[in-house]
Amino acid sequence: METTTATPWLSAEQQRVWRAFLGGTTVLMDRLDRDLRAAHGLSMPEYEILVRLSEAPGRSIRMAELADAVAHSRSRVTHTIARLERENIVLRGQCSEDGRGVSAVLTDHGFSVLEAAAHTHVQGVHDYLIENADPADFEAMGRIMQGVIESLHGRKF
Amino acid sequence: METTTATPWLSAEQQRVWRAFLGGTTVLMDRLDRDLRAAHGLSMPEYEILVRLSEAPGRSIRMAELADAVAHSRSRVTHTIARLERENIVLRGQCSEDGRGVSAVLTDHGFSVLEAAAHTHVQGVHDYLIENADPADFEAMGRIMQGVIESLHGRKF
Numbered sequence: 001m002e003t004t005t006a007t008p009w010l011s012a013e014q015q016r017v018w019r020a021f022l023g024g025t026t027v028l029m030d031r032l033d034r035d036l037r038a039a040h041g042l043s044m045p046e047y048e049i050l051v052r053l054s055e056a057p058g059r060s061i062r063m064a065e066l067a068d069a070v071a072h073s074r075s076r077v078t079h080t081i082a083r084l085e086r087e088n089i090v091l092r093g094q095c096s097e098d099g100r101g102v103s104a105v106l107t108d109h110g111f112s113v114l115e116a117a118a119h120t121h122v123q124g125v126h127d128y129l130i131e132n133a134d135p136a137d138f139e140a141m142g143r144i145m146q147g148v149i150e151s152l153h154g155r156k157f
Numbered sequence: 158m159e160t161t162t163a164t165p166w167l168s169a170e171q172q173r174v175w176r177a178f179l180g181g182t183t184v185l186m187d188r189l190d191r192d193l194r195a196a197h198g199l200s201m202p203e204y205e206i207l208v209r210l211s212e213a214p215g216r217s218i219r220m221a222e223l224a225d226a227v228a229h230s231r232s233r234v235t236h237t238i239a240r241l242e243r244e245n246i247v248l249r250g251q252c253s254e255d256g257r258g259v260s261a262v263l264t265d266h267g268f269s270v271l272e273a274a275a276h277t278h279v280q281g282v283h284d285y286l287i288e289n290a291d292p293a294d295f296e297a298m299g300r301i302m303q304g305v306i307e308s309l310h311g312r313k314f
Binding site: 123 | 170171175177178182183185186187188205229279282283285286287289291293294295296297298299305306308309310
């Protein structure tokens with residue numbers, strides 16, 4: 001499809017950047033996901049959830065807040081947490097403060113899994129993304145993505 | 158998990174950008190996918206495949222080349238093409254030139270579906286991403302993503 005006729009409001013240069021974004025994001029996320037699965041049996045979305053839990057008070061977050069924090073749907077997070085619970089990486093329980101809602105809690109075993117996985121993950125982010133990026137370009141990408149989040153998700157990450 | 162202890166080679170600023178990238182990419186792709194499904198019954202990966210087919214000679218690409226072009230696995234593309242074939246958006250057939258391999262071909266109906274979907278998609282890319290981005294930042298993101306592709310995928314998109 002010729003962009004110039006079908007989509008007059010994307011220039012050839014914008015189209016080129018957009019395709020690089022789609023392709024680059026796909027290969028980057030696939031590679032990071034594959035590295036984590038091979039070394040630690042975790043997917044990227046699972047890893048993101050464990051990071052959030054590890055940083056929370058009591059290593060515990062309500063399911064609805066967890067879904068919001070990682071920008072996944074509630075049903076998707078429920079599915080992921082069920083998988084991690086079978087591996088004894090997280091537990092689910094009632095929130096202690098007020099008895100409302102269900103929380104996910106990172107287990108000690110889960111924390112150990114996360115510590116090991118973090119080395120693999122950050123090594124990958126460094127090697128595949130940061131090492132080849134100009135620091136100013138990297139900051140520019142951060143500004144754009146922060147703008148997308150604020151526009152579509154209505155909050156800062 | 159404190160980045161400073163577990164991951165000494167990502168600075169706080171790099172960690173901030175990386176999180177914005179993960180979150181921004183997630184909400185952006187989810188929104189573009191949702192818009193396409195609601196208006197045209199197509200997912201984002203399906204849309205990407207139709208764009209590639211529409212640009213190819215005879216609107217036809219071998220399955221293996223198609224998988225490479227959109228950076229998806231061969232099995233994933235096979236699954237997607239099977240779905241699109243049931244909707245009469247693509248056909249599968251032997252390559253005519255040499256009889257080797259199977260090609261996917263965009264149908265006339267598929268081309269019409271794509272033309273309509275392209276308007277929705279590009280409007281979304283414009284509204285959610287480009288409109289809020291500084292043009293120089295947008296180009297910087299393109300440089301980074303092109304570098305990721307060349308590093309991990311070994312070719313230009």
